[in-house]
Amino acid sequence: MASKSSARLAALTVAAVCSVASTVVLTAPAHAGAAPADPVRIHDIQGTTRLSPYAGKQVADVAGIVTGVRGYGSSKGFWMQDPRPDADPATSEGVFVFTSKAPEVAVGDAVIVSGTVSEYVPGGTSSGNQSVTEITRPTVTVVSRGNAVPAPTTVSARSVPRAYAPEGDEGANGSVNALPLQPARYALDYYESLEGMNVRVLDARVVGASDPYTELWVTVKPRENDNRRGGTVYGSYDDQNTGRLQIQSLGRPADFPAADVGDTLTGTTAGPLDYNEYGGYTLVASEIGALESGGTERESTRPQSARELAVATYNVENLDPSDDTFAAHAEAIVHHLKSPDIVSLEEIQDNNGATDDGTVAADETVGRLIDAIVAAGGPRYDWRGIDPVDKADGGQPGGNIRQAFLFNPERVSFTDRAGGDATTATGVRKERGKATLTHSPGRVDPANPAWKDSRKPLAGEFVFRGRTVFVIANHFNSKGGDQGLTAQYQPPSRGSEAQRHAQAKVVNTFVKEILAAQKKADVVALGDINDFEFSETARLLEDGGALWSAVKSLPESERYSYVYQGNSQVLDQILVSPSIRRGGLSYDSVHVNAEFHDQISDHDPQVLRFRP
The missing domain is CATH 2.40.50.140 (Nucleic acid-binding proteins)
Known part of the structure; x- marks a missing residue:
């Protein structure tokens, strides 16, 4: 994002x-x-x-x-x-x-x-x-002066309609601006009918943790698509979770609560109802309820068995050597992810971070993380990556974010095939009845227009217990520029997904080339896909049965890796080839970041375990 x-x-x-x-x-x-x-x-x-x-x-x-x-x-x-x-x-x-x-x-x-x-x-x-x-x-x-303020209108589960928004007027490009408000029928109409008024919520559960801008999200419908950790799951374009409401502080940031998902603002939270660009309808609170802890704790997954290969994806959010989060990321990898055999890292920045001076190497960034993992009691990982062309992969200007592989050499070996660089595509060939990559590590079709100003996939061959596993690390185009859920255009436009669709087709084609060379090849495509498991992006990745998003092995209420505007949702995915799916797998979305006000990344890591 x-x-x-x-x-x-x-x-x-x-x-x-x-x-x-x-x-x-x-x-x-x-x-x-x-x-x-x-x-x-x-x-x-x-x-x-x-x-x-x-x-x-x-x-x-x-x-x-x-x-x-x-x-x-x-x-x-x-x-x-x-x-x-x-x-x-x-x-x-x-x-x-x-x-x-x-x-x-x-x-x-x-x-x-x-x-x-x-x-x-x-x-x-x-x-x-x-x-x-x-x-x-x-x-x-x-x-x-000194007059009584009009009593606040209570926003509650009873008052907020179940339907989210009317369909926009086709004659006005889908805008709802000129449509008569129906506050008893649509949630957005109801909130609009209170714009500028004094409102309140009572005993509101937190569904989006406090952020540095003195904002958090609550729901007035605690049973609406709820999960066991107190969040509100976003599982469909047709179900926007109408009970969500942003809370801001009205000029008292020092008093703003440090809230996590699952906590409750007990009593009354009241103030004028505003609308802003960072979340739409917002209660600007002059009175904030007392924070009651929901007891939400960071999760830990189970260790992999001796015969299981554990593969993880983790967006470390613009990590560079100047950050103070290395020890915390190491703690997450070692103690919460249980030191996976292979870790795909997204948003690794170059050695001087956002300084824009042509630096593209990231060995210091990755090296600091590896050292921190050892200090936390984990293995000394080896790593592979490819430096991008300066300023060609998007992200923070000067940061040159990219994906990188960590792997535990005591459990996994990496098959190096020379020649891969930022602009050279790796390919697939068949040797002795088995698929191999022409370059490992290598980039997947890096010249394709689908990757313009975006991260190129990193592919590599790993060997575990004598069996080759192909891993493709991805970081698809962000949702930046999409219209918000509270936009005047309903349904909102998701213009950014066109590039993700093109990217998904490229990765799907590459996986099909591997499977054409070796029908039962073990292939894992993973990373920050920046799209939902029910999205067209996911469908295009899965096209023809080449891949399957393993997050769908979880109950619907547990499918999320990111919390945005109070919606717990999937952005990070691990997709697997048919041989892995048929052989059985274990999947875990490990909630260590997204639900917490003191997060070190806005993404939760994902772990897949299977027996190649």
């Missing part, structure tokens, strides 16, 4: 939607002269669709009670809510007033606001996100 931090840094360069400061006037409760007969109210501005009927227009003397103040970040302003709601459940009674500087109002102020109604799209229109209705360029009059 693309890093969240890089996306945020890019967002900081985007100009604010308005740069004109607001004007705040303190006045007596009564105005001189006659008031308008029918002043515009907040629910009039919000309207019954996602777009305000007043967008682009001036409004005057809009009344409300301040429910939250945001004096930080690039979106400074305050939320206000009408204490006298109308009878229409589709119209929100809250709105955000964008002031562009720290607001001079306080929670509980009764205010009258005049300004321009605008529809602000977090992340820009190209993101496909929904817009936030705001009043911009405001003049704010404080009528009185």
Whole structure:
């Protein structure tokens, strides 16, 4: 996946939607002269669709009670809510007033606001996100202070509909913007009908761990596709887990809980309901419930037997020699993965990390990890890899991420066949009735356009107990640029998958070449596939029965290696050839990272054990 931090840094360069400061006037409760007969109210501005009927227009003397103040970040302003709601459940009674500087109002102020109604799209229109209705360029009059804040609306399992979103309007390229809101029928419509209002959740279970940006995810539907560790499993494009809601801190990062999946925010978590580019609808909490531990602990798999070959995949998230996570990664490999015989590592960076000076070698990075594994009580692994062409494989600029093989030479031998480099393709030939690679290690079809600005697969021959096993390490194109689940376009566009589909076809073709040379060859294709086990990418990898994703040997509730926006999901996979599947296998998704606030990688490693 693309890093969240890089996306945020890019967002900081985007100009604010308005740069004109607001004007705040303190006045007596009564105005001189006659008031308008029918002043515009907040629910009039919000309207019954996602777009305000007043967008682009001036409004005057809009009344409300301040429910939250945001004096930080690039979106400074305050939320206000009408204490006298109308009878229409589709119209929100809250709105955000964008002031562009720290607001001079306080929670509980009764205010009258005049300004321009605008529809602000977090992340820009190209993101496909929904817009936030705001009043911009405001003049704010404080009528009185210390008023009671409108009671929060409770968001609960009962109130959130089971259906996620309506189908978008075909005449508007699939946008739902102009569709009448149906808050009793669709979850996204329900949340939109509360945009800007004071809301609360009660005793909410955490389904996405706290991150460095003082965010976490909860669910108000604890039984919705739940798993035994407290998460919410994403198992279908048609089942988006409607109970998920992002929680942010409203200006109190020091008090934000360090929560793991399975914990609970007991009591009340309350604040205005916002919408942002990093997760859509977000409760910006001025009150956060007490953290109650769910007891979620890091898992350990079982050791392989003497006759079992253990093969693992582990995305170590941009590992370079300057990192302080080597000991923790070693601990995970030795004590939680039980020192697999072969480990495919993804996101190994070059010897000086993100420094962009032409360095491509990664021997220091891998060497530090090997030494740390020995220090943790594990074997001294040997390794194989191929340095990429500088800046040709995507990832963090200057980092030159790539896959690499670790292997335990006391259990496995590597068959070296010279000639493989960044641009030379390894091939398959038949020798004495058996398949062999022309280069080992070697890259799979590296010149194919499918790998443009993306990692090329690394293939190698291993021998365990006299039998050859072909292993192909992969790191497919990320989901960066896809529309979010809360996008205005429903269903959202997944533009990044076109490249993954092409990559899957290349790997599938290569595996079929091995099986054509040796029908019962043992082939393992593994890595960060960046796509789900039910996706078209997985189907194309499996095409013709050449491979099968072994994560599907697990119960559906246990199929996940990554947690994104509160959805526990599969991104990392180990796929096997028919001979391995028929011979029996043991598969484990070892949950040591994705569910924890102190994760050292955002991916959980996967382990496959079988008898070649």
